[in-house]
Amino acid sequence: MRKILVSSCLLGYKVRYDGKHSASGDQLIQHWSDLGMIVPFCPEVAAGLPIPRPAVEIVSWQPLQLLDTQAVDYTEAFLKGAQMALQLAQRHNIDCVLLKSKSPSCGRDFIYDGKFQQQLVSGHGVTAKLLMQHDIKVFTELELTDMAEYLR
Numbered sequence: 001m002r003k004i005l006v007s008s009c010l011l012g013y014k015v016r017y018d019g020k021h022s023a024s025g026d027q028l029i030q031h032w033s034d035l036g037m038i039v040p041f042c043p044e045v046a047a048g049l050p051i052p053r054p055a056v057e058i059v060s061w062q063p064l065q066l067l068d069t070q071a072v073d074y075t076e077a078f079l080k081g082a083q084m085a086l087q088l089a090q091r092h093n094i095d096c097v098l099l100k101s102k103s104p105s106c107g108r109d110f111i112y113d114g115k116f117q118q119q120l121v122s123g124h125g126v127t128a129k130l131l132m133q134h135d136i137k138v139f140t141e142l143e144l145t146d147m148a149e150y151l152r
Helices: 027-034 075-091 126-133 141-151
Strands: 004-007 038-041 056-061 064-068 096-099 110-112 120-122 137-140
Touching: 004 027, 004 075, 027 038, 027 141, 038 075, 056 110, 064 075, 075 126, 096 126, 096 141, 126 137, 137 141
Parallel strands: 004 038, 004 096, 096 137
Antiparallel strands: 056 064, 110 120
């Protein structure tokens, strides 16, 4: 059976940095879950970060640096979580994933600008970028219809 990796927060798990979830209750996600297709995963929690935890943003790509507002460096944890997501996807022969938009781990196309001002810029989260580099199709919760079409 085909599997899809899904950000745990989108499934109702309270794993976000603020201890909340991002579940929408969307019928497509529920349908995929009912079919047993979903592999839940949170790269940040898998890497050992606590819940709740400080908000982190990508402040630099060259070199890669993810910091919180107190300049605590979380780069290694985010890289570890991304690697773990890739390994899980490869183990399950997953070719597409559903990730949380805007996240420094999972965001695709837009992430926060690294200045903690709630401003979005073009870019990908660490996990999303790594998965795309390995030809895994990344969708966000804003593209469920497109993902359903891809899965057909």
